[in-house]
Amino acid sequence: MKKLCFYINSDWYFNLHWKERALAAKESGYEVHVVCKFEDVMIMSEFTSLGIKAHNSKMSEQSLNPLVIVKDLINSFRIIRAINPDILHCITIKPCIIGGLYAKFFKKKLVMSFVGLGRVFSSPSKKYKIIKRLVSGFYRWLSTKPDIFMIFEHESDRADLISITGIRPEKTIVIDGAGINTDEFKYLPDPANNTPVVLFASRLIWSKGLADLVKAKNLLQNKGVDFELLVAGITVKNDPDAIPHSVIEQWSNSKAIYWLGQRDDIKDLIGKCNIVALPSVYAEGVPRILIEAAAVGRPSIAYNTGGCSSIVINNLTGFIANKDIIDxxxxxxxxxxxxxxxxxxxxxxxxxxxxxxxxxxxxEKTLGIYRHLVE
Structure with a gap:
């Protein structure tokens, strides 16, 4: 039995975006392992009950401290070495770097998923520009590996990485987002709310654009245009871009937002809203909330960043706004x-x-890549 090992930062992210593909791989005959930082015992237990072998990397997601990075590298190497996978599938930047090194040194077949190029490639700060140069050089070195395949969520990221690394286009593919079960996320008509409802559901970091929505709401209220802004979010620890809880409380107390906290009923929330908004300003992939909103039949508003325009087609499925509060x-x-x-x-x-x-x-596309590598 071939061993497939997913290596990723966060348990909640894998559970939300990748669990379906992991189960499909298991049904196709792979022994499936997941290496990530498990903070939620329930998620780890669920994976185990589903026959997915879970390994806690205890990795620091955001730290750039060299000592922490070396510790994460040694610990992750130890775990992956014990698994000895036939295919190592790395998701997000830090696992791609550490897992890429492992695959290069131990001559393992490697899949790298770029779910948006993120702050490293889009931030104007001097720190991230330096990191971008280092990461770009690493990807260029790694791209010479014969048994490597790169997955992107939209075409512009693929074009950027091909330009940076020189990797052959046939070793890359675009797979649109994480995929939605359309039997679960069914179409629902626009609800008859007395006051229109706009939903923002995302991680609570500044670059997701919640502050812009609050400012836009204030502008419209001054014009006599009212709507409810529902906010369901995942709080983020140890991230300099995190929105402080005190700010969320301030917005909630002033009725600028209706704060819902972290929710697991997003499908129902989308069904009760009229519009979904995600004015994100950094280069992410195709945000799942926008795909879920579209599946239910809700128009979305987003900025033209990352893969947002792959699902929000201006004037066809929603609106792409300029990075401007007035627009x-x-x-x-x-x-x-x-x-x-x-x-x-x-x-x-x-x-x-x-x-x-x-x-x-x-x-189907993801499993096809695995078959291509092991045949």
């Missing part, structure tokens, strides 16, 4: 005031998910 507010106002437009864009969004982001296609 964001104008596009919100347009959707808030026009129920027929919301319904039309939402219907188009649902059809796009069925044709491009259905989980069946995502799983």
């Amino acid at each position: 964001l507010a104008d596009k919100l106002e347009c959707l808030i005031k026009n129920k027929e437009l919301r319904e039309s864009l939402g219907h188009n969004a649902h059809l796009r998910v069925k044709s491009h982001f259905c989980s069946k296609y995502v799983v």
